[in-house]
Amino acid sequence: MQDILNDMINQLMAHPNNVVVIILVLSIAIVFISILYVLFQAPGNPNSNFKSKKLEKKSISKAQKKSVTKKVKYTKEFLKRVEGLDLELKENSK
Secondary structure (H helix, E strand, O other), X not given: XXXXXXXXXXXXXXXXXXXXXXXXXXXXXXXXXXXXXHXXXXXXXXXXXXXXXXHHHHHHHHHHHHOOOOOOOOOHHHHHHOOXXXXXXXXXXX
């Protein structure tokens, strides 16, 4: 077993271009298999997928509307101590 591994390492060191070709072929094969997987997993009726996504969006928006956002109220004293904050909202003409 050790001899086989040594022979493989020697072959790879002698011909590094083969390594690049092998990696390229494996990458193309993985992409091809991924494309086939996606194509075979697609639903038979494309409109059914669209309706389910539409329902999901509606349910998410209703859930977001129900959640109450808490607004933090700062005192004027705190806001005066913050540098660079203009309470009068006047534009500085420099």
